[in-house]
Amino acid sequence: MEIRIESTEGLAAAAQQFVEAMGERQVFAFYGKMGAGKTTFIKAICEALGVEDVVTSPTFAIVNEYKASQPVFHFDFYRIKNLHEAYDIGCEEYFYSGCPCFIEWPELIEELLPENTVKVCIEVNADGTRTVTFE
Numbered sequence: 001m002e003i004r005i006e007s008t009e010g011l012a013a014a015a016q017q018f019v020e021a022m023g024e025r026q027v028f029a030f031y032g033k034m035g036a037g038k039t040t041f042i043k044a045i046c047e048a049l050g051v052e053d054v055v056t057s058p059t060f061a062i063v064n065e066y067k068a069s070q071p072v073f074h075f076d077f078y079r080i081k082n083l084h085e086a087y088d089i090g091c092e093e094y095f096y097s098g099c100p101c102f103i104e105w106p107e108l109i110e111e112l113l114p115e116n117t118v119k120v121c122i123e124v125n126a127d128g129t130r131t132v133t134f135e
Contacts, residue, residue, distance in 0.1 A: 005130040015044035025118050029106035032122035042102045071099045078105040
């Protein structure tokens with residue numbers, strides 16, 4: 001599936017479209033260059049899921065938990081140095097919890113991701129728009 005985001009004004013609609021396409025899938029790995037909008041899009045998705053907490057990048061905490069109808073977990077593995085750090089936070093427990101998990105910088109922990117993880121790619125287009133693609 002492909003979602004095109006023309007501007008920040010279109011984020012809420014794009015996030016709602018993403019949420020509708022999520023189905024029963026729970027673990028989403030977000031790929032994109034620095035500044036592509038991974039955190040911004042995850043924030044909009046969380047809002048579409050009913051999260052009322054302030055959604056911020058978990059760059060230093062590695063994982064943030066947000067409250068909605070069920071917990072929502074947001075990961076940022078940019079700063080981890082090795083897989084042991086991911087194991088130390090219990091990432092597998094989160095991934096198999098049945099709750100939505102949104103992962104930034106999954107390249108660093110790919111071997112720990114469940115087989116059914118949805119790969120989400122965010123690409124910045126030449127005109128500044130974003131294209132989000134996923135399975």
